[in-house]
Amino acid sequence: MTLRPNTSHWGAFLAEADADGRLTIVPHPADPAPTPLLDNLTTALTHPSRITAPAIRRGWLENGPGSDDRRGRDSYVEVSWDEALDLTARELARIRDEHGNQAIYGGSYGWASAGRFHHAQSQLRRFLNTIGGFTASRNTYSFGTSQVVLPHIVGDYQQVVHRGTSWRSITANTELLVAFGGVPAKNVFVTPGGVTRHTTPGHLAELSRAGIEVALVSPIRTDLPSTIDAQWLPIRPGTDVALMLGIAHTLVTEGLHDKDFLDRYCTGYAEFERYLFDGVPKDATWASAITEIPAADIVALARKMAASRTMITVTWSLQRTEYGEQPIWAGITLAAMLGQIGLPGGGFGHGYGSMGDVGTDGSRAGVPALPQGVNPVTEFIPVARIADMLLHPGEEYSYNGSERRYPGIRLVYWAGGNPFHHHQDLNRLRRAFGRPETIVVHEPFWTATARHADIVLPVTTSLEREDFGAGRGDSHLIAMHQIAAPAGLARDDYAIFAGLAARLGVEDAYTEGRTAREWLEHLYSAWRTEPSFSEFWEAGALELPVDESEHVLFADFRADPERAALPTPSGRIEITSKTVAGFGYADCPGHPVWLAPSSWADAGRFPLHLIANQPNTRLHSQLDGGPTSQAGKVAGREAIRIHPADATARGITDGDVVRVFNDLGACLAGAVVSAEVRQGVVQLPTGAWFSPVDSLDEPLCAAGNPNVLTADRGTSNLAQGCTGQHALVEVEIYSGELP
Structure with a gap:
């Protein structure tokens, strides 16, 4: 057995692929607590959902660009790479020339690969910047609200989040x-x-x-x-x-x-x-x-x-x-x-x-990364406001003290990430995805995002290419060796963008004349000379110096608040912020207040409080078809936990398929009766692949994605962050034919 190193967002490992593409995975020997999520990788190479050839949505291919509600319901036509790249380049040039670069939305969310070179978000932004720029997103779904409010309180969200x-x-x-x-x-x-x-x-x-x-x-x-x-x-x-x-x-x-x-x-x-x-x-x-x-x-x-x-x-x-x-x-x-x-x-x-x-010990050495260049377009949206932008171009909205307008987006280019996992009110997002003239998606798998695209370009997984990877403050830089050949005709993002750059006359600016391997050597050598890249690659990992001190947040500030003043207007912790108070937002005044959720008005009709938290069987929606993720399903659906008293009142027992619903939509889930959730609460993790059943009279997700139930509203006029953690719902035994 020849095990080679690689890494993922959930940990480093050694791997080998057999002749049938099935992986053997062994956790990295330095890991004291490896995660079972590694097992989800074992079927990734040959999963039936892999995209193996470029594909064009039939309606777009036959009728040309334009708004189309058939996205997500249409069939696809496989084409050659040359045809797919020609069509994509031609459409990018048309949108840019007729409407300007601000009409292109670069929608990558960055979770596609743990690799620092084949990082889909960096690759997409570098490419779009070389052709004149794009409308970008700002902040994250994970802690986007904190990214906006913490600077008003203590001046630096990075210090709180990453150096606590x-x-x-x-x-x-x-x-x-x-x-x-x-x-x-x-x-x-x-x-x-x-x-x-x-x-x-x-x-x-x-x-x-x-x-x-x-x-x-x-x-x-x-x-x-x-x-x-x-x-x-x-x-x-x-x-x-x-x-x-x-x-x-x-x-x-x-x-x-x-x-x-x-x-x-x-x-x-x-x-x-x-x-x-x-x-x-x-x-x-x-x-x-x-x-x-x-x-x-x-x-x-x-x-x-x-x-x-x-x-x-x-x-x-x-x-x-x-x-x-x-x-x-x-x-x-x-x-x-x-x-x-x-x-x-x-x-x-x-x-x-x-x-x-x-809070963990970490290296402060930093890791090499692909330069993204400068975006000439200054337009952006808070990341969780994508459906608002697509549905309401030109509409005004408030954000962090400024009044802004949503840009008119004609082309969405998505590489890395799955908005049909992390966004809210997915039925509304479907309507929003019907508005652009063209949607291009890079994906290894036929996710819901891929199924709502016009041009689908198959990309390799991190197991099918070379890279290096390390997390924030990681103890090792991992040499990510190629474990298996690409599935079908899949290419890496870099090769796809290089092909488009050549067609648009910016190949030299994008590639700088380097192959993917030459980029790895260049980035590494600019970061460190000892050991050499070849020595690092042969060893499979480079151990980085780790800070093992008992770091204390704001210790310097406490010791000397004048010398180590905080980067706030007062230099102090702002329990009341005159800046925020000056914005005049009723939904976010100048100091902490209690504001009852607006959804509580619906508690009479929807008495159960849904917690849509992160899953324990996968990262977000990644590799939902993997063994660990599938083992957590109940009756083939995502599991929903419900308190025994709430289950008894509804005639629900362990293993029942239930319908979870409110005014926004409905999904099916498998019931788990548990006293580890308080009465009146149900818990349904995010990440089941959005699987709408279009043959029914009402919207229904067959797999159990809770974001068909969560409202697409911002946290407040200050941060406009994601509000997908909570929703009010009702749950009943599903009596129809199971899709």
């Missing part, structure tokens, strides 16, 4: 960890570019060994490993801010808040405190009525937080809701009131359990 207090400091110094949204272990195996050493599982185990108390604030018990003996506060979904305000009110009334810290390191606290007491006091009794957490428990938690070295952590999931700015802002405010920001093991954290590299 280390797990080493937490396990050595923290006495109480208050986890809003938990620390879900299922997510810690994933990082963009991969994690060679998965150390977070070991840090989570250390919480128990170190005797650290944990308060889990979540409607789902499994948002914290069962091995951690935590106090579970099964909060009503979407009410974390009300709980934080109730705790804050208790701290003030009992004199437990740190006035000196608030005076020296913060600005705008007085306005926030007035809000706590103005009108209806935001005390523990008020918070209890909203959160359904007993008032006595709220008061007891506040006292314990003040008496302990306390770390407050808020998961990324909490900002993927309506008014998602508020839990981030309120969490930082609560930590500031405790006066422990900048102390070892104390203060505030954001994203522990949301990604594999948050």
Whole structure:
């Protein structure tokens, strides 16, 4: 057996393909906690959903470019590469010449490969920049709200998200960890570019060994490993801010808040405190009525937080809701009131359990990456507003203090990512995808995004080409050897864009005269000379220096707030932001507030609160057909967890196929009855491939994608972030013929 190195967003490994294309996968020997997600790769090369030849949608081929509601319902005609590239280049040139480069939307989301050269988003942006630019997206679905609001509070979201207090400091110094949204272990195996050493599982185990108390604030018990003996506060979904305000009110009334810290390191606290007491006091009794957490428990938690070295952590999931700015802002405010920001093991954290590299030891060496060039087009949209843009060109919208207009998009070019996984209200997205004149998609598999394209170009997986990969702060740079030949006629993104660049007269600007292998050597050698590229490639990996210090977020600021002032207008933590207050947004005022979700108006008709969280059997929707992902299905559908009392009231038992629905749509799922979700809550992970059944009178996804149920609205006028974490639904046994 000849095992060769490679890596993925969920970890590094060694692999070999047999004559039938089936893979043998062995985790990287340096990994102390490899993930079972690696098994999903074993069938990827020959999965029936592979795209093996360029294909053109029949309606587009016969009738030419134009808006078309048949996207997603039409058939395809396979063509040669020359014909596919000629058609694509001709269409790009037409749109550019007739409507300008701002009429091209470059829609890559960047998760296609862990490789740093064959990184679909970088390849697409580099290509589009060489032909004059494109309308881009800004921020992420994962934590896009935080990317906008954190700079107004502490000045730098990167420091909070990527350089937060280390797990080493937490396990050595923290006495109480208050986890809003938990620390879900299922997510810690994933990082963009991969994690060679998965150390977070070991840090989570250390919480128990170190005797650290944990308060889990979540409607789902499994948002914290069962091995951690935590106090579970099964909060009503979407009410974390009300709980934080109730705790804050208790701290003030009992004199437990740190006035000196608030005076020296913060600005705008007085306005926030007035809000706590103005009108209806935001005390523990008020918070209890909203959160359904007993008032006595709220008061007891506040006292314990003040008496302990306390770390407050808020998961990324909490900002993927309506008014998602508020839990981030309120969490930082609560930590500031405790006066422990900048102390070892104390203060505030954001994203522990949301990604594999948050709080872990990491390399600060950086890794080589493909230059993308400069985009001459300044137009952009917040990433989660794509359907609004396509459906309402020219319409005004607010974003972070500015008034903007959606551009008129004629051509969508998507390489990397699957919006029919991560976007909301997928039936609306289908309508939006009917609007452009042309949609081009690079894909290895016939995903829903590929099935809504006009020109489908088959690309290789990371197993079918050479690259190198490493995640943010990874301990190793991995030489990604080619494991197998490309499936059918598949080409890598670089070869496709090079072919288009040649047809558009910019080949030299795009390729700089280099082959893919020559680019790897060039990027590596510009980054490091020892060991040489050939030595690195032969070894299969390069170990990088790792920072093993007990890093503490804002320690320098605490030590000297003048010298290490924060990059905010005041140089301090802005509990009240005059800048945000000046925007005049009712849905995001100048300090943390409680705003009841607008969806609660539908609670009478849709009494169950759906949590659409990340799956534990795959990354997003990637390799949904893999063995680990398929093993998690129930009756061939995505599994939905429901509390025993809610199941009994509806006559639902384990294994039943159920219909989950609201006014936006419906999907089928397989029921799992579990007391690990609180009553009134159902949990259906994202990532099942969107599979609409068009023969029925009403929209129905047969596979169980919860984003047919989530509303396509922004978090607020400030961030316009994704709100796909929550929805109100009803669930019933499905009595029709199973599609």
